[in-house]
Amino acid sequence: MRRFLPTNKGFTLVEVMVVVAVIALAATVTAPSVVGMMQRQRLQGVSNQLLWDLRSARQKAIASHRSVTVAVPNNHSYTIWTDTNGDGMQDGGEVKTTDIAAQHMSLASDKSPVFSPSGMITNSAVMTLTDSRGQTATITMTMAGSIVLQ
Numbered sequence: 001m002r003r004f005l006p007t008n009k010g011f012t013l014v015e016v017m018v019v020v021a022v023i024a025l026a027a028t029v030t031a032p033s034v035v036g037m038m039q040r041q042r043l044q045g046v047s048n049q050l051l052w053d054l055r056s057a058r059q060k061a062i063a064s065h066r067s068v069t070v071a072v073p074n075n076h077s078y079t080i081w082t083d084t085n086g087d088g089m090q091d092g093g094e095v096k097t098t099d100i101a102a103q104h105m106s107l108a109s110d111k112s113p114v115f116s117p118s119g120m121i122t123n124s125a126v127m128t129l130t131d132s133r134g135q136t137a138t139i140t141m142t143m144a145g146s147i148v149l150q
Contacts, residue, residue: 036133039131039132039133039135040135042105042131043105043129043131043135043137044137046100046105046129046137047129047137047139047149048149050078050100050107050127050129050139051139051147051149053070053078053080053098054070054113054127054139054141054147055147057070057080057115058115058119058121058145058147060082060115061082061115061116061117061119062115062117062118062119064082064117065117066082066083066084066086066117067082067083067086067088067114067115067116067117067122068080068081068082068083068114068115069081069083069090069112069113069114069115070109070112070113070114070115070125071112072107072108072109072112072127073097075106075107075108076099076100076105076106076107077097077098077099077100077107078097078098078100078107078109078127079095079096079097079098080096080098081094081095081096082094100129104131104132105129105130105131105132106129106130107127107128107129107130108127108128108130109125109126109127109128110125110126111123111124111125111126112125113125113141115145119145120143120144120145121141121142121143121144121145122143124141124142124143125141126138126139126140126141127139127141137149137150138150
């Protein structure tokens with residue numbers, strides 16, 4: 001008995017259109033969650049960097065036996081400076097300004113914390129990062145020197 005093998009290999013137009021429709025549907029369902037995840041990761045990354053910089057400023061105050069001040073001059077950067085001459089003012093060479101690397105994110109602080117050489121914080125402060133969706137990350141500093149990300 002003779003078998004007939006199909007000579008045409010490949011997919012029909014209908015099969016290709018069904019696969020494209022399934023992929024489009026899957027992309028439509030998953031795209032918003034991926035975008036939200038990316039925004040959450042961006043907020044977490046910037047807040048972890050700020051937390052690291054604040055803890056480093058505290059360590060620098062202890063190691064250098066000098067006060068270190070953190071200021072928020074605007075809503076997209078913060079300044080960390082060591083008072084090397086003890087006059088309580090920012091002088092040339094004492095200032096390190098860090099811009100927040102993420103777009104559509106703002107930083108606010110209720111006070112400018114000053115880390116003393118003992119590691120204590122003279123002005124305990126609360127810093128809040130807010131992204132474009134209104135999600136926030138809060139860093140709380142206590143007088144005892146504790147710096148916590150919430």
